[in-house]
Amino acid sequence: MRYLAPNAILGGLIIGIMGLGALLSTLWTPFDPLAINFTARLQPPGHEHWLGTDEFGRDVLSRLMAAAAASMGISLLTMVAAIIGGTAVGLLAGYLRGWTDRILMAFNDALLAFPGILLALGLLAITGANKYGIILALGLAYLPSVARVVRGTVFSLREKEFVDASRVMGNSEAYTMVRHVLPNCVAPLTVLATSLFGWVLLAESSLSFLGLGVPPPAPTWGNMLASSRPYIGQAMWLAIFPGLCISVTLLGINLLGDALRDRLDPRMRRIRA
Amino acid sequence: MTRSELLKVEGLTLNVVGTSHTVVKNVSFSVFPGETVGIVGESGSGKTLVAKSIMGLEPPAIQRRSGSIRFEREDITRLSPLELRRLRGARMGMVFQEPMTSLNPSMKIGQQMEEGLALHRKDLSKEQRRDLVLDMLRRVGIREPQKAVTAYPHEFSGGMRQRIMLASVMLLKPALLVADEPTTALDAVVQRDVLDLMTSLTRAHGTAVLMISHDLAMVARYTDRIIVMCKGEIVEEGKTQDLLDRPQHQYTRKLLATMPRRLPKREISVSSPPVVEVRDLVIEYGGSRSLFRAGDVKQVLHSVSLSVRPREVVALVGGSGSGKTTLGRTIAGLIEPSSGEIRFSGETVRRDSPNWIQYRLNCQMVFQDPYSSLDPRMRIAEIVGEALRLMPDMSHEERQARVQEILEEVGLGGNFAQRYPHELSGGQRQRVAIARALVRRPSFVVADEPVSALDVTVRAQVLDLFAQMQDRYGFSCLFISHDLGVVEQIADRVVVMKDGRIVEEGDRDTIFDHPQHPYTIELLSAVPSLETNDHGGVQLKWRYAEPAAPAERPHATV
Numbered sequence: 001m002r003y004l005a006p007n008a009i010l011g012g013l014i015i016g017i018m019g020l021g022a023l024l025s026t027l028w029t030p031f032d033p034l035a036i037n038f039t040a041r042l043q044p045p046g047h048e049h050w051l052g053t054d055e056f057g058r059d060v061l062s063r064l065m066a067a068a069a070a071s072m073g074i075s076l077l078t079m080v081a082a083i084i085g086g087t088a089v090g091l092l093a094g095y096l097r098g099w100t101d102r103i104l105m106a107f108n109d110a111l112l113a114f115p116g117i118l119l120a121l122g123l124l125a126i127t128g129a130n131k132y133g134i135i136l137a138l139g140l141a142y143l144p145s146v147a148r149v150v151r152g153t154v155f156s157l158r159e160k161e162f163v164d165a166s167r168v169m170g171n172s173e174a175y176t177m178v179r180h181v182l183p184n185c186v187a188p189l190t191v192l193a194t195s196l197f198g199w200v201l202l203a204e205s206s207l208s209f210l211g212l213g214v215p216p217p218a219p220t221w222g223n224m225l226a227s228s229r230p231y232i233g234q235a236m237w238l239a240i241f242p243g244l245c246i247s248v249t250l251l252g253i254n255l256l257g258d259a260l261r262d263r264l265d266p267r268m269r270r271i272r273a
Numbered sequence: 274m275t276r277s278e279l280l281k282v283e284g285l286t287l288n289v290v291g292t293s294h295t296v297v298k299n300v301s302f303s304v305f306p307g308e309t310v311g312i313v314g315e316s317g318s319g320k321t322l323v324a325k326s327i328m329g330l331e332p333p334a335i336q337r338r339s340g341s342i343r344f345e346r347e348d349i350t351r352l353s354p355l356e357l358r359r360l361r362g363a364r365m366g367m368v369f370q371e372p373m374t375s376l377n378p379s380m381k382i383g384q385q386m387e388e389g390l391a392l393h394r395k396d397l398s399k400e401q402r403r404d405l406v407l408d409m410l411r412r413v414g415i416r417e418p419q420k421a422v423t424a425y426p427h428e429f430s431g432g433m434r435q436r437i438m439l440a441s442v443m444l445l446k447p448a449l450l451v452a453d454e455p456t457t458a459l460d461a462v463v464q465r466d467v468l469d470l471m472t473s474l475t476r477a478h479g480t481a482v483l484m485i486s487h488d489l490a491m492v493a494r495y496t497d498r499i500i501v502m503c504k505g506e507i508v509e510e511g512k513t514q515d516l517l518d519r520p521q522h523q524y525t526r527k528l529l530a531t532m533p534r535r536l537p538k539r540e541i542s543v544s545s546p547p548v549v550e551v552r553d554l555v556i557e558y559g560g561s562r563s564l565f566r567a568g569d570v571k572q573v574l575h576s577v578s579l580s581v582r583p584r585e586v587v588a589l590v591g592g593s594g595s596g597k598t599t600l601g602r603t604i605a606g607l608i609e610p611s612s613g614e615i616r617f618s619g620e621t622v623r624r625d626s627p628n629w630i631q632y633r634l635n636c637q638m639v640f641q642d643p644y645s646s647l648d649p650r651m652r653i654a655e656i657v658g659e660a661l662r663l664m665p666d667m668s669h670e671e672r673q674a675r676v677q678e679i680l681e682e683v684g685l686g687g688n689f690a691q692r693y694p695h696e697l698s699g700g701q702r703q704r705v706a707i708a709r710a711l712v713r714r715p716s717f718v719v720a721d722e723p724v725s726a727l728d729v730t731v732r733a734q735v736l737d738l739f740a741q742m743q744d745r746y747g748f749s750c751l752f753i754s755h756d757l758g759v760v761e762q763i764a765d766r767v768v769v770m771k772d773g774r775i776v777e778e779g780d781r782d783t784i785f786d787h788p789q790h791p792y793t794i795e796l797l798s799a800v801p802s803l804e805t806n807d808h809g810g811v812q813l814k815w816r817y818a819e820p821a822a823p824a825e826r827p828h829a830t831v
Contacts, residue, residue, distance in 0.1 A: 160645040160646075161640040161641070161642055161645045161646035162645065162646050162647055162648045164602075164607055164638070164640065164646075165638065165640060165646055165647075165706075165709065166648075166659070167606075167607060168605050168606065168607065168633075168636075168637060168638045169633075169637075169659065169660050169662075169663065170630070170633035170634065170663050171659075171662070171663070179659075180648050183648075183650040184648070184649065184650055186650075
């Protein structure tokens, strides 16, 4: 149990570096990510601007760091929102069953029928493209899959005798749900949360790319990628670095998610023991 | 008399791969043609590993370090995989423990049974094979073999599947049949039916049987010789009769001593009013399957009445599907009855009545499966202490003291309180479950098969503990079990259930000595009565032992 899998170390390292960069950007960046400098337009990576400058002469590294803070912050909040909402729905549906289950799951399935990004697009039309709009839209879009997983877990937990034991003791249904059923959902939820973070990050980048994310001039990886398009022939670095940020972060998340699954899945544990 | 051995195992030693941890040590024994030999031991004694290595089916984590296994003079440890495959199935067959998983659920019975024939008897035509299958199905007591061959495993009960499994193994008339706990998953009556069938089939074909089980009484009934294994070693071997009569090794004595036996009758005051009483209880399922059409109503309990007096242990016995667990869960308040009433100290209790809380505090339950009845995320002290959460007027210190006290009483003192369930063995977990049920000092406990998931020696200890606690606290108990041996040891009164109805009821000695209902007699014929002799041995007596031909049994239908 004590040793760390290599994929956990690599994944943790990637996410750690990205997270640190994001945190650092709130205090300090090499240049002001929003400062326009027309004398230094489209400069290639060099010793002054490490990763070059964009069409307005803004420092790409500074913008990437600020974008990391925006993208990862939004993804994190969205993930938490989806987990909390989905867990509540799944717990109620799985534990109470009957009509509660049928009604909640009917809504859930209806939401699941839309591709997440399409649903988020639709919701963004209502809420408007800002940080909280995105969190709300993506949170709602990813809530159903969390609800499904939790409901399934609760279904099997509910058949365990310790749940009956709690009821025989005279504990209320609400207490039994929170004290006995919920804590036993933590392991699958942790694994789900990691992959959810990846999905949301990708969705947020896609939305930004489509111009529905955090409005410019504030940078996100997605809108940086979008604005690099006209210049892709003369300034490749504008597309490469944000693209790299997105894919490397996703790789890190997936590696971490795999390692977590290995650790938390009891079947995997037995093989190692 | 000199016969050549059919199977000869010599100095078999098995290791866990990559370690010096030995799981089977220097095991030697032989089986002669046509003989029935039993290997008995607790879980972890290595008996299953021995069986599996005879078939060449050791799990990948286990490695043979030394020793030979000769089958019909060939050392099977040296055979190539191809030669081994020629032997498996054709010359030696195996029946597994779990009938629910040993048949392939996606294949029809007929196909599955023909598989072996197609592989080992290439000389037969398709029609001949089909005929052989049908004939064998008929012989194992499947009523409509024509229908059965096109059915899937899930359409059969556990007992029926084990018959089918047996039929498909016996089709090839192997010289040796290895049966690894063949009936442990079945209830007593079905168990006896299947074993009777196995014995008659193997006798007819001259097949030798190696029967592996933890149930000494069951093995004793069917075997000529018994091998006792403990911690990977053979501790004793002998003719069944001699071994029971004069056990040599102390472990064998211990095993014999754990077999449940009748204790002297206790005095229960007949005049005192019952603690818990159930009147005309009916449980129905279904009825509102769809919005517009009423579904089929299935009655699980048909107007059941029952009472338990102070300090009395009432055993509720019956086969699986008899409704005994449903009745227990209803009395414990987990299922709402469709009609009828539950009375506690003479008053009707219902979920919405004011005395429900009082009943809740006084009625507790011990569950069957110690692996699922404890919340894996809570410490032992929390699990037991939780029961006190709803006790009025108890300070935090009083609660802690009470928890520690009851844990010590069930033999889990010291630092057990701070451990998690997965750090405990099955027996220890069941002690925790008992502590949790008793920590409130309830006046009534429903115990649903509390020892049936435990190993024989552990079972005896937990049963002793239960009896001790019952003596100390004097609670009344509804003890649900399919194991009549256990019931004979612990019960004051016995209630026999079948198909949701009570068919017979009476005090223990009357039921065990003078049963009236045919179903009770059938149940009793599956368990032995024991008499201890002077030299630490026992004498097994089988009641009403005249097994009917399996084909004529009423429940032997598809």
